[in-house]
Amino acid sequence: MDWERFQHATSLWLEGNNERALREFDELVTATADNEEMGSLLLMQARCLLDSGRVKEARERWSEAASCWNNLYANLMDAYLSIEEGKREDAARKLMQWLQRHKHELGQLGDEETFSKACERLGYLLFESQRYGEAIQPLTDALMYPQTDERKRQLCFYIGISCLETLKLADAERSLIESIPPNPEDPLWAKAQFHLGRVYFRKARTQKPRKRSNAASFSATMTPN
Numbered sequence: 001m002d003w004e005r006f007q008h009a010t011s012l013w014l015e016g017n018n019e020r021a022l023r024e025f026d027e028l029v030t031a032t033a034d035n036e037e038m039g040s041l042l043l044m045q046a047r048c049l050l051d052s053g054r055v056k057e058a059r060e061r062w063s064e065a066a067s068c069w070n071n072l073y074a075n076l077m078d079a080y081l082s083i084e085e086g087k088r089e090d091a092a093r094k095l096m097q098w099l100q101r102h103k104h105e106l107g108q109l110g111d112e113e114t115f116s117k118a119c120e121r122l123g124y125l126l127f128e129s130q131r132y133g134e135a136i137q138p139l140t141d142a143l144m145y146p147q148t149d150e151r152k153r154q155l156c157f158y159i160g161i162s163c164l165e166t167l168k169l170a171d172a173e174r175s176l177i178e179s180i181p182p183n184p185e186d187p188l189w190a191k192a193q194f195h196l197g198r199v200y201f202r203k204a205r206t207q208k209p210r211k212r213s214n215a216a217s218f219s220a221t222m223t224p225n
Contacts, residue, residue, distance in 0.1 A: 001028060001037050010044070018048040039069025043077060050077075055084045072102045076118060090127055095122040099138070115144035119126065132165040139211055153179045153188060160197055164202070173199045 009024035022045055029041045042065035049058035059081050066074045075098055082091035099118055106115040123139035126132075139159045146152035161176035176196045181189050 001032055001034070006041075012040075013044065013048055013051075016051070018052045020067065022048045038068045039065045039067075039071070041065075042068060046081075047076060050081065050084060050115075055081065059085070061078075064125070072098070072105065073114075075102075076114070079118075082122070083121070083125070088129065092122060092125045095125070099141075112145040114148070116142045116147070123155075123158065127162060135162045136166070136168075137143055150181075153155040153181055157188060157192055157195075160192070160199075164195060167202070168220055169199055169203055169206075 005024065006028060009021050009028065010019035010130045012018075014224070015195075018079035025041050025045045029038055032041070042061055046058045046061040046065060049055075050059055053121035062074070062077055062081060063068075066078070074205035075094075079091050079098060082088075082094060085174045093096050093100060095118060097114070099122065103115065103149055106112065119138040119142035123142060126138065136159060139155055139162065143155050143159070144154065146155065156175045160179055161171050161174035163169070163175060173196065176199060179188065181198075183189065
């Protein structure tokens with residue numbers, strides 16, 4: 001493979017120039033007879049098509065790629081395609097299985113970024129399905145490689161709400177505080193403060209019965225027989 005040209009095509013894709021990247025990858029496909037190289041190139045084309053919103057074509061190109069070389073990245077792409085095809089429950093199942101199967105392998109490859117993003121996608125899928133208890137772990141795993149402060153705050157925000165909805169109030173408070181951006185003009189600032197208020201309200205409600213119970217016990221000890 002012409003690695004210099006491959007890097008150029010990849011750079012075009014990363015810059016969002018999907019049409020030019022597609023053409024570059026297509027010419028590289030026609031120049032190789034190696035199955036693994038062809039599978040990788042076809043998978044990159046599927047990514048370009050998916051990013052362009054051409055989901056049906058992306059699925060077709062993915063099928064070609066998987067028939068050449070069905071590796072862990074092809075399996076991950078299958079899950080991402082399922083999300084865009086509206087098969088969200090199916091996508092969540094595929095991502096769970098993929099993460100269980102390849103977590104150790106990704107660590108050995110040093111590809112923590114792919115692991116983190118897959119955890120994030122799974123966490124958001126579970127959150128959107130209101131499976132808050134299940135969403136906490138993948139979102140927390142994604143935090144292991146936060147990449148940017150903005151992404152870290154976003155993950156903490158959804159972890160905080162998930163903990164709140166499952167009544168893990170101390171964890172919810174901690175995560176929501178960590179999600180508050182320094183700039184009050186940031187839209188996330190008001191959202192985090194709102195849900196933090198919900199946490200404090202829940203805490204107050206759980207403490208009131210305990211106080212009344214203690215007062216009742218004290219009253220009983222003071223009542224003459």
